[in-house]
Amino acid sequence: MINKEFFFKGFKSILAPDSPALALGCCFIAIGALLKNLGFNIQESVFSTMLTYALPGSLVMAESLLVGASLLNIFLAVWFVNARLYPMAVSLFPLMMHKSQPKWKYYFSCHFIAVSAWLIMKSNYKDVEKKHRIDFWIGIGCATWTTAIIGTFIGFYASDYLDKNVMIGLAILNPIYFLCMMVGAMKTIQITASVILGLVLGPIFYFLSPEWSILLGGLVGGTVAYFIGELNVN
């Protein structure tokens, strides 16, 4: 079963002064308000955040529904935007894999992979013994997931009181927070090059293909950064 000590240690990590809870909650307030404006009811809005728990994917789904896209189009559009979760999972789960832990924990907890939880785990995993990292991760994931659900709930009911300027202010919170976290993570040549190249190449590839821009920017930027780091080490 889940080790309660490490679960709550992870859960409490969102209460840290530099935690992403505030930014995450505010962004999901914006999502809740947006979904209400699109005609979702409260159950659908909360259900969407619970099952998807990926902000860009929820935005793409909402926009696609607005223009009457088919389910296949929605699937492909969301898959393209959220394919970033694949390298995020591969760069995180080997840090938590331990033979004494049951496999269901890994399959269950992969739902929590999102930028906020991923960055918290990447910053803190060294402080936790490898055997217990999965329980710590589940704690972080439950905390950020709960924050997102509460944010959606608040946003849905507060939408009547939020004007357009406030909504725009809430929408910029998350990218700014993540940008600062990424800049803060630039401690090695490989990660520094990865972040800078991703920031530059993502928008450039957008002109070639909006759907593929994130994946292409990440693939090309990450690969070049990897070789820069390897050459530097050698």
Added chain:
Amino acid sequence: MSTSVVLAILVTSLATFSSRLLGVISSKGIKETSKLFRWFNCLAYSTLAALIARTIIFPVGVLSDASYLSRLIVVLFCLFIFFISKRNFVYPTVISAIMMAILNSYL
């Protein structure tokens, strides 16, 4: 709940969960000290950076109604705050929302 919205949510969650699950399945056998792990680490950081840049420069949703100039000013000012506050995440985040709401009223 209307059927189409529920189906759209289910399709969205399936598209999202598939990437997560494939990532976990692929993680088996990858050692954290291997070159493959380091490469995926670079891919993850670079992909996230590309996503952030795209969210700010080519946004979807309400943020697309804000001008390029206001977004640029907010990003540069918040990075400045981030560095002068000894890399504190909270100050630039809170300031970004207030500044964006104010700038959007005037720009």
